[in-house]
Amino acid sequence: MKELIKYLLDNLYIDFQGEISLEQVRGFLREDDGREARQLMAKLIEEKGVDDLLITLADCLKEHIQTGINERVIREQLSTYSES
Template sequence: MEKLVQYFIENLMIDLDGALNIEELRELLDESPAAMKLIEKLKTEDDLEDFIITMTDALKEYLASGITPEVLTREFTDYAEA
């Protein structure tokens, strides 16, 4: 059973339901320094697509422990600062 669980954890894919565009992203963000850094980094739809792919890949490691608001904030900040 443990091997099956590990298989699912390693191979489960995260996807987002719905399409997010740059304008919608801007509406979802506040004016905090972290949000401003993220907006600066995401200037085009291609940048946004790369961000979404990177985030879904990065969040896979949290499937076992949980994807919390704190985890998301940390990952968004790390992405913006990279």
């Protein structure tokens, strides 16, 4: 999850620069066997890609701009997305 969160933080502007594929996310999560990573991967497979995740994540992060977007906030939003 840390590598994925770093990627998202590095590319955040309430949209994400560059393209990221399901295979790239799988690569970022490859060595993370935590529940959050497994749940997120399952959700992305169910959704057949990362497009919905990126749109939803960018939209949800807008409310955190004034207080700050950091690793904790992105982790919380990824967990919320994967649980929905």
